[in-house]
Amino acid sequence: MNSSVIVFPGSNCDRDIAVALEKLQFKNKMVWHKDASLPKSDLIVIPGGFSYGDYLRSGAIAGKSNILNEVIKAANNGCLILGICNGFQILTETGLLKGVLLRNKNLKFLGKDIHVKVINIENKFCNKYKKNQILKLNIAHNEGNYFTDNDHLKELEDKNLIPFKYCDENGNINQENNPNGSLNNIAGVFNDKKNILGMMPHPERMVDKIISNNDGVNLFTSLLN
Amino acid sequence: MKFSIKVTLKKDVLDPQGKVVQQTLQNMGMDTLKTLRQGKYFEIDINENDEVKATNKIELMCSKLLVNLIIENYEISKI
Numbered sequence: 001m002n003s004s005v006i007v008f009p010g011s012n013c014d015r016d017i018a019v020a021l022e023k024l025q026f027k028n029k030m031v032w033h034k035d036a037s038l039p040k041s042d043l044i045v046i047p048g049g050f051s052y053g054d055y056l057r058s059g060a061i062a063g064k065s066n067i068l069n070e071v072i073k074a075a076n077n078g079c080l081i082l083g084i085c086n087g088f089q090i091l092t093e094t095g096l097l098k099g100v101l102l103r104n105k106n107l108k109f110l111g112k113d114i115h116v117k118v119i120n121i122e123n124k125f126c127n128k129y130k131k132n133q134i135l136k137l138n139i140a141h142n143e144g145n146y147f148t149d150n151d152h153l154k155e156l157e158d159k160n161l162i163p164f165k166y167c168d169e170n171g172n173i174n175q176e177n178n179p180n181g182s183l184n185n186i187a188g189v190f191n192d193k194k195n196i197l198g199m200m201p202h203p204e205r206m207v208d209k210i211i212s213n214n215d216g217v218n219l220f221t222s223l224l225n
Numbered sequence: 226m227k228f229s230i231k232v233t234l235k236k237d238v239l240d241p242q243g244k245v246v247q248q249t250l251q252n253m254g255m256d257t258l259k260t261l262r263q264g265k266y267f268e269i270d271i272n273e274n275d276e277v278k279a280t281n282k283i284e285l286m287c288s289k290l291l292v293n294l295i296i297e298n299y300e301i302s303k304i
Contacts, residue, residue: 057293064290093293100295107241147238147296181239 004041013048020204024220033065043080046087059089081196088198099148105181111140116164123194128218135215137201144200146182164188233264
């Protein structure tokens with residue numbers, strides 16, 4: 001499977017995701033944001049970081065870059081798109097995903113391991129997980145508080161477009177284990193066709209037992225499935 | 226031609242930064258302070274002589290980049 005990782009000034013998880021993809025047998029290419037075209041890609045990843053220093057709003061400037069026009073075209077043609085952390089913020093700024101990531105409710109930058117529950121496994125990204133499986137993943141963000149209007153929130157729930165929700169280690173989903181104030185404990189969302197996934201936790205940091213755990217591996221192997 | 230743009234958070238959107246600033250002012254003794262919301266302000270100088278044309282261009286700048294219409298409102302004024 002061919003993957004591309006888009007690199008912006010200020011991206012800082014681009015190497016991590018490339019290592020994870022290559023470890024799991026993707027043929028990966030790095031793509032600079034000023035490039036005018038994309039290599040042949042089955043999967044495009046928009047990595048975490050602080051593109052353009054989070055100027056204006058997180059992801060706002062990167063969302064208008066040259067290469068994003070190509071990413072939008074590819075996404076509309078059904079290419080798989082994964083936005084992690086700042087990548088999720090960029091996807092919402094382009095409109096590929098609805099909603100917005102607001103400042104964390106407690107105003108603090110959060111860098112820690114948290115738990116999420118896998119809510120929906122009937123999609124390209126999560127089919128190797130078990131339904132309601134609890135994953136320990138890492139978050140590192142200042143703006144991860146997912147917000148959208150009531151109609152869209154209802155649509156997300158009704159159409160099962162929320163693959164991951166924050167929970168405690170036993171899988172309880174409530175405000176106490178909502179790290180950033182996200183509506184309904186949302187940690188990630190799909191577009192309608194489920195070919196675009198945006199998520200705040202970092203699965204690429206969880207692909208090696210030596211430094212963390214393997215809870216992120218199945219997200220990538222699902223895509224190969 | 227110069228314009229100013231005031232960007233504010235919509236009513237129902239949480240403004241944690243504004244809240245902290247508000248609490249700080251209240252802690253400083255400003256006890257009649259009721260609410261405080263934080264926003265953004267832009268000043269734009271544009272090479273246009275026609276005000277309608279210029280305003281249309283500023284509108285476009287707002288909707289395409291400067292403002293996230295899901296959470297923010299904006300107000301354009303000529304200065």
